[in-house]
Amino acid sequence: MTTFSNQSLMRNKYYNWIIKNLFSSWVNSLMTVVAIIFIYEVGTFFLNWAFFAADFRTNFQGELITDRSFCSKNIMPGEYGACWAIIYARWDQFMYGFYPIEEVWRVNFVYALLPLAIIGILFDKLPFRKYFIYFTFIYPFLAYFMLYGGPGLSVVGTNKWGGLLVTLFLGVTGIGLAFPLSIILALGRRSKMPIVKSLCVVFIEFIRGVPLITLLFTANVMLPLFLPDGVNPDNLLRALVAVTLFQSAYMAEAIRGGLQAIPRGQIEAAQSLGLNYWQTTRKIILPQALKIAIPPIVNTCIGLFKDTSLVLIIGLFDLLGIGRAALADMTWTKLYYEVYVFISLVFFIFCFGMSRYSLYLEKKLKTDNS
Amino acid sequence: MEQVIQLEKVNKWYDDFHVLKDIDLSVQRGQKIVVCGPSGSGKSTMIRCINRLEAHQKGHIVVHNTELTNDLKNIDMIRKNVGMVFQQFNLFPHLSVIDNISLAPIWVKKMPKKEAEDIAMSYLEKVKIPEQAQKFPGQLSGGQQQRVAIARSLAMNPDIMLFDEPTSALDPEMIKEVLDVMIQLAEEGMTMLVVTHEMGFAKTVADQMIFMDEGKIVEQATPDEFFNNPKSDRTKLFLSQILNH
Numbered sequence: 001m002t003t004f005s006n007q008s009l010m011r012n013k014y015y016n017w018i019i020k021n022l023f024s025s026w027v028n029s030l031m032t033v034v035a036i037i038f039i040y041e042v043g044t045f046f047l048n049w050a051f052f053a054a055d056f057r058t059n060f061q062g063e064l065i066t067d068r069s070f071c072s073k074n075i076m077p078g079e080y081g082a083c084w085a086i087i088y089a090r091w092d093q094f095m096y097g098f099y100p101i102e103e104v105w106r107v108n109f110v111y112a113l114l115p116l117a118i119i120g121i122l123f124d125k126l127p128f129r130k131y132f133i134y135f136t137f138i139y140p141f142l143a144y145f146m147l148y149g150g151p152g153l154s155v156v157g158t159n160k161w162g163g164l165l166v167t168l169f170l171g172v173t174g175i176g177l178a179f180p181l182s183i184i185l186a187l188g189r190r191s192k193m194p195i196v197k198s199l200c201v202v203f204i205e206f207i208r209g210v211p212l213i214t215l216l217f218t219a220n221v222m223l224p225l226f227l228p229d230g231v232n233p234d235n236l237l238r239a240l241v242a243v244t245l246f247q248s249a250y251m252a253e254a255i256r257g258g259l260q261a262i263p264r265g266q267i268e269a270a271q272s273l274g275l276n277y278w279q280t281t282r283k284i285i286l287p288q289a290l291k292i293a294i295p296p297i298v299n300t301c302i303g304l305f306k307d308t309s310l311v312l313i314i315g316l317f318d319l320l321g322i323g324r325a326a327l328a329d330m331t332w333t334k335l336y337y338e339v340y341v342f343i344s345l346v347f348f349i350f351c352f353g354m355s356r357y358s359l360y361l362e363k364k365l366k367t368d369n370s
Numbered sequence: 371m372e373q374v375i376q377l378e379k380v381n382k383w384y385d386d387f388h389v390l391k392d393i394d395l396s397v398q399r400g401q402k403i404v405v406c407g408p409s410g411s412g413k414s415t416m417i418r419c420i421n422r423l424e425a426h427q428k429g430h431i432v433v434h435n436t437e438l439t440n441d442l443k444n445i446d447m448i449r450k451n452v453g454m455v456f457q458q459f460n461l462f463p464h465l466s467v468i469d470n471i472s473l474a475p476i477w478v479k480k481m482p483k484k485e486a487e488d489i490a491m492s493y494l495e496k497v498k499i500p501e502q503a504q505k506f507p508g509q510l511s512g513g514q515q516q517r518v519a520i521a522r523s524l525a526m527n528p529d530i531m532l533f534d535e536p537t538s539a540l541d542p543e544m545i546k547e548v549l550d551v552m553i554q555l556a557e558e559g560m561t562m563l564v565v566t567h568e569m570g571f572a573k574t575v576a577d578q579m580i581f582m583d584e585g586k587i588v589e590q591a592t593p594d595e596f597f598n599n600p601k602s603d604r605t606k607l608f609l610s611q612i613l614n615h
Binding site: 263265266268269270271272273274275276279283284287288291 | 464522
């Protein structure tokens with residue numbers, strides 16, 4: 001008896017919610033109906049295209065797809081959806097670029113350790129966090145050694161790197177290097193020392209006033225001019241310099257916003273206790289300012305991660321570059337949708353992850369203390 | 371008596387605005403001085419000059435035989451010995467109460483963490499809120515926050531304490547708990563310079579009263595004389611307003 005009344009109560013609750021939120025007026029009802037039809041149409045079309053009517057490794061006749069002419073949609077036009085075989089065929093390139101196939105385990109090794117290297121920074125209540133943080137500092141050197149090679153490992157030049165490897169290398173390293181640089185820039189911009197201050201202002205405003213593409217071209221063409229003869233940094237390093245400078249200017253502005261939100265009384269209290277500038281900055285100002293600046297910082301990180309795909313214009317093959325190379329291949333050409341949807345999905349996974357982490361952090365810091 | 375603070379013809383301007391005009395003041399060890407006056411009279415600015423949160427432009431300020439100049443080493447040394455309590459408490463919101471108090475001993479005095487926390491606890495007991503040690507400032511009432519701020523200042527073991535309107539931001543029922551701590555501190559012989567409008571407190575603890583108006587010290591006298599027989603008309607007017615409201 002009680003279960004029944006509970007159930008009817010529950011049903012009543014959902015019913016009320018639906019009436020109240022979806023059909024409260026005729027405009028609302030109309031919008032609800034249109035939206036449902038739209039979602040249904042687009043959703044079924046996409047699911048059908050991407051899964052139910054799609055080829056994965058074989059076509060509708062069960063043949064292994066080795067070039068585009070085997071795709072079901074090319075045999076029976078209009079009846080079949082995506083032909084994902086291109087992703088399978090080019091999988092190694094998407095993940096590793098032109099990295100020698102017998103050395104690919106090194107890249108996998110670096111990929112596998114990446115979560116371990118960042119988990120310590122992301123979660124402050126992690127058990128044994130101290131050791132994870134140690135690893136965070138070792139990781140870049142380990143990763144560089146594994147990827148590039150050195151004693152005991154054959155050298156794989158960065159011109160062989162590509163795909164997700166280049167995207168992650170530029171994104172993660174760019175953000176990692178830009179973060180400390182941006183803190184220094186943001187502090188410098190608020191410095192009382194006129195030379196330091198104007199240097200930082202000029203740097204930030206110059207970099208922010210120039211498109212990333214221009215910076216990439218500049219780094220690619222002009223960096224060698226500033227360096228002594230014989231020192232010829234490779235393309236990837238040039239792109240990394242441009243990306244890092246670009247990101248640091250934007251991040252510095254985000255952090256400056258946080259710094260400005262700290263009441264003057266905080267600095268005065270720290271000073272009156274005898275803390276010097278660096279102690280005040282490190283213990284009082286930055287922890288509060290960075291917390292406030294989390295959403296805009298993550299925003300710039302997401303922006304940068306996507307902007308790394310611009311490096312294809314200076315001849316580097318990031319994820320997007322590899323995709324375009326695959327499409328240029330006569331055996332696979334014209335499978336645009338498959339390639340771009342796949343690339344979008346990969347970018348989306350990383351950016352959505354960053355976005356969710358930022359929300360989690362905001363929530364956590366809000367409840368942690370007032 | 372040993373002189374611990376001396377101000378000599380101190381002048382300060384904010385751009386064109388002349389905030390402090392020829393301020394002379396001498397404070398002996400153990401003295402308690404209460405500064406009052408209308409808002410904008412320069413009383414906060416004066417005590418903020420004593421630990422160099424504000425810089426004066428003319429005249430001399432000597433604390434513990436050290437003159438305050440742009441020399442950062444002197445400023446740091448003086449700040450270690452001069453504690454300050456603010457109207458808005460200015461606790462560090464991202465640190466727990468005990469971390470707020472032990473921060474300066476650990477970083478400025480290079481004290482081991484354990485020792486600094488023991489000291490922090492002993493001062494929390496002194497201000498009667500040891501049970502709040504693990505909370506964050508935002509979880510405390512205004513009166514509790516101000517007592518933590520006093521404990522934080524005392525943990526550096528200063529021999530002079532500056533109070534800048536310590537009860538002005540508090541609800542009336544919390545004023546007493548803060549004043550009680552300050553009275554106890556006065557009884558223990560701390561040298562205190564207090565900007566406040568709490569005349570009851572002034573009568574209880576002050577050795578000297580100072581009345582400021584328009585950047586000048588208008589009147590300086592013992593509390594007895596100040597309240598019963600003020601010399602200047604400006605002081606009389608101020609007292610009649612503040613005591614009869």
